[in-house]
Amino acid sequence: MTPQVLHKLQQLQQQRTEPFCAYVYDLTALRQHTQAMRRALPPGCELFYAAKANPEAAILRTLSADVDGFEAASGGELNWLRQQVADKPLIFGGPGKLESELAQAIEQGVEVLHVESLTELNRLQAVARRSGQPVAVLLRMNIALEGIGGTRLMMGGKPTPFGLDEQELPAALRAIAASPHIRLRGFHFHLMSHQLDVDNHLALIRLYLDKVHDWCQRWQLTIDLINVGGGIGINYQQPECHFDWSQFCQRLPDITQRSQAHGWTLRFECGRFMTAACGYYVMEVLDVKKNLGEWFAIGRGGTHHFRTPAAQSHNHPFSVLRRAQNEPWLRDQPVTLVGQLCTPKDVLARQQPVAALAPGDWLVFSLAGAYAWNISHQNFLMHSPPEVFWLDDDAASA
Numbered sequence: 001m002t003p004q005v006l007h008k009l010q011q012l013q014q015q016r017t018e019p020f021c022a023y024v025y026d027l028t029a030l031r032q033h034t035q036a037m038r039r040a041l042p043p044g045c046e047l048f049y050a051a052k053a054n055p056e057a058a059i060l061r062t063l064s065a066d067v068d069g070f071e072a073a074s075g076g077e078l079n080w081l082r083q084q085v086a087d088k089p090l091i092f093g094g095p096g097k098l099e100s101e102l103a104q105a106i107e108q109g110v111e112v113l114h115v116e117s118l119t120e121l122n123r124l125q126a127v128a129r130r131s132g133q134p135v136a137v138l139l140r141m142n143i144a145l146e147g148i149g150g151t152r153l154m155m156g157g158k159p160t161p162f163g164l165d166e167q168e169l170p171a172a173l174r175a176i177a178a179s180p181h182i183r184l185r186g187f188h189f190h191l192m193s194h195q196l197d198v199d200n201h202l203a204l205i206r207l208y209l210d211k212v213h214d215w216c217q218r219w220q221l222t223i224d225l226i227n228v229g230g231g232i233g234i235n236y237q238q239p240e241c242h243f244d245w246s247q248f249c250q251r252l253p254d255i256t257q258r259s260q261a262h263g264w265t266l267r268f269e270c271g272r273f274m275t276a277a278c279g280y281y282v283m284e285v286l287d288v289k290k291n292l293g294e295w296f297a298i299g300r301g302g303t304h305h306f307r308t309p310a311a312q313s314h315n316h317p318f319s320v321l322r323r324a325q326n327e328p329w330l331r332d333q334p335v336t337l338v339g340q341l342c343t344p345k346d347v348l349a350r351q352q353p354v355a356a357l358a359p360g361d362w363l364v365f366s367l368a369g370a371y372a373w374n375i376s377h378q379n380f381l382m383h384s385p386p387e388v389f390w391l392d393d394d395a396a397s398a
């Protein structure tokens with residue numbers, strides 16, 4: 001927890017008498033983190049933000065000063081990004097795009113569109129012809145991994161709904177060559193999420209470049225852009241061991257020297273790694289009870305606000321903010337932290353050691369800034385939504 005967040009929560013805890021439940025975002029920390037990420041990248045690289053990780057307006061606007069652009073994965077995200085960060089380059093990816101979304105993307109002037117299949121390429125041809133406007137594309141490819149280690153969440157390297165099979169590439173290139181409105185700028189890869197290993201990620205990007213090099217030679221392609229996806233990982237179980245971005249960037253010039261020699265820009269489109277650490281989900285403990293020999297703490301809220309632990313099947317890291325003069329109901333016990341939902345799946349952390357706890361104390365879940373509120377089934381049980389606090393040292397008039 002940053003000192004700013006701790007200070008704010010301590011203040012709130014003194015003021016509040018009703019059970020508390022909130023998201024707290026540290027935008028100063030987000031800005032510092034993004035700037036450090038940006039600074040570490042060698043020349044020849046771009047940093048985009050994948051909005052689906054957390055599309056809150058304040059997050060997008062805070063990021064917009066330090067990223068090169070944003071990735072949208074639906075027509076809804078495109079519209080939203082156009083409103084929130086109007087002057088930034090947008091890219092449009094994702095499976096199952098509607099014709100209406102393709103038309104919208106062209107009309108809204110997306111910088112480059114990521115094509116996921118031959119069907120989509122055909123639809124885009126028709127839409128682009130009707131619009132009469134040129135559209136730049138990257139072909140999203142799924143490729144075999146050839147010995148490179150995987151992660152907990154594979155988007156490719158095995159059969160998935162994402163991207164084109166290499167065998168379809170000749171047909172895709174023929175279709176593009178026959179489309180006066182479609183211009184191939186390069187290729188897109190996003191094969192893994194939750195990457196924690198620098199060596200693996202460097203090997204993966206090297207493999208992408210080898211592939212692209214082969215394709216360019218074989219088909220006489222002139223391209224200028226390779227999107228190497230996101231997938232940079234957060235280590236929820238050992239938060240001191242997230243992906244080592246600075247080490248990764250130090251070793252990246254090995255790769256970028258090669259891509260720059262070909263005239264290729266490397267574009268990253270990160271989500272989780274950018275916003276996870278700036279968000280906190282806070283629940284006030286409503287009840288502490290022992291049931292068939294195990295301790296449970298029931299907090300205000302639950303996985304309908306914060307589905308991340310359920311989605312990841314992990315025990316989410318947390319700390320306890322005790323209320324002053326609150327007599328503990330338990331000491332040094334393993335406790336399962338749950339929410340208010342009538343389902344045994346509403347668990348945020350299971351059997352975690354807790355030094356002292358009582359109703360009125362607050363549970364502060366860290367790393368709750370990505371794939372958290374926006375992936376949760378918010379209407380289940382019709383509980384009220386959490387409050388939201390935005391902390392920002394730089395906001396003069398906040």
Ligand SMILES: *Cc1c(COP(=O)(O)O)cnc(C)c1O
Pocket residue numbers: 050052053073093094190192193194229230231232269270271272273
């Ligand atoms: C979700 C997604 C990302 C972001 O992934 P993270 O693991 O959050 O970095 C990037 N690119 C594509 C195509 C995605 O679907």
